[in-house]
Amino acid sequence: MNVMTAGDLKATDLSALDNKALMKLEAEIAQRFMGGVPWGSVAWSLTNLAVWLSLWPLTILGIVPIWVAFPIACLNVMLSYLPSHEAQHDIIARPGEPLRWLNQLIGTVSTIPLVGPYRVLKMTHMEHHKHCNHPELDPDIHNKAESAWDFLRQSLSRRFRLGGGGDAGYAAAIERIGGPEAGLAQRDALILQLSYLAILFISAWNGHAIEAALLWWLPRHVAQTYIGFYLSWAPHHPSIETGRYKDTRAFKSAIGNIGSMGMQFHIIHHLYPRIPLMRTPAAYWALRPILEARGCDLERL
Amino acid sequence: MLKAVLTRFFQLMPVWFGLGFIAPLTAQILQHTGLVPPMGLSPLMVGLALGVSWGGLTVVRGRWI
Structure with a gap:
């Protein structure tokens, strides 16, 4: 039955294929976008961290004014999540592969500006994939909102409430997962959170409160809002809906694909999490006819 | 035991945050802007008063704002 190739997709009536053949064709096309080390994400992670770290001495020594450093720091913290996300899916290297250490390194150091513990992020993200949009089991469900403005209102309101941030959902998910790995995740979260606060307090009491506020504290809030909006x-x-072809959509971002950090094509990530971020646009265009045939929400993209 | 201590510590986090961060931040903003606190108070005294009271109120009300 399945004799067509991806190149034939546009010209062929996919409705002639049964579910199994369509699934096979989809997997074959997706497979072409997997494999190899995403060196772009590795470079992104390390460069971004280096720039953010360099802002501290540069502002404290008065070489770069804080009003110049602040937007750069916001960008750095916003950019810090996605390379770690590649590592969470073992895209850089799987367990047992020679570059596994690099996968774990990128996963761990990338999100230091975001104060995101790798183990927690990985465990909760896997739960998100497993239970996407489930009202109780999806750790990211707190980002659900009726509109963009409603998201912003809820995001800020949660932040003002004690224990009401996204961390609460993640903590509940870790508790639910349980086991030794969950215990290690809780330990990592505690160490990272206390280190973050210690650095803020020590910087502040040594005369660098404004630098700490504008290089870390406020950029982190800006980034949490941005990441919650565009990545979730x-x-x-x-x-509302759950299911392979219903829990994620393609959308047209007002600030373009780069501005939304590739999230216009996030549907590809949920279907094939091992496709590197930078290849999801190409994979989307190759798979679009199948996604359309599956009844996915592709909006205007 | 350790869990109970840490839970209590984190319950009071707004106070620690007020003391550790809001207080010196307020003082340094006052110094940078050249604003002079009333009644002969130093910028740090204003910062400590604001940080500790804001943090304490947050613990009681359960909300920063």
């Missing part, structure tokens, strides 16, 4: 709310909106 926008691709899963309206976060």
Whole structure:
């Protein structure tokens, strides 16, 4: 039955294929976008961290004014999550592969500016994939909102409430997962959180409170809002349906694909999590006819 | 035991945050802007008063704002 290739997709009536053949064709096309080390993400992670770290001495020594450093720091913290996300899916190297150490290194150091413990992020992200849009089991469900403005309102409101941030959902998920790995995740979260606060307090009491506020504390809040919006709310909106072809959508971002950090094509990530971020646009265009045939929400993209 | 201590410590986090961060931040903002606190108070005294009271109120009300 399945004799067509990806190149034939546009010209062929996919409705002639049964479910099994369509699934096989989809997997064959997706497979072409997997494999290899995403060196772009590795360079992104290390460069981003180096730039953010360099802002501290540069501002404290008065070489770079804080008003110049602040937007750069915001960008750095916003950019810090996605390379770690590649590592969470073992895209850089799988267990047992020679570059596994690099996968774990990128996963761990990338999100230091975001104060995101790798083990927690990985465990909760796997739960998100497993239970996407589930009202109780998806750790990211707190980002569900009726509109972009509603997301912003809820995001800020949660932040003002004690224990009401996204961390609460993640902590509950870790507790639910349980086991030794969950215990290590809780330990990592505690160490990272206490280190973050210690650095803020020590910087502040040594005369660098404004630098600490504008290089870390406020950029982290800006980044948490941005990441929650583009990596969670926008691709899963309206976060009602569950299921392989229904829990994520393609969407047209007002600030383009780079501005939304590739999240316009997040549907590809949920279907094939091992496709590197930078290849998801090409994979989307190759798979689009199948996604359309599957009834996915592809909006105007 | 350790869990109980840490839980209590984190419950009071707004106070620690007020003391450890808001207080010196307020003082340094006052110094940078050249604003002079009233009644002969130093910028750090204003920062400590604001940080500790804001943090304490947050613990009681359960909300920063």
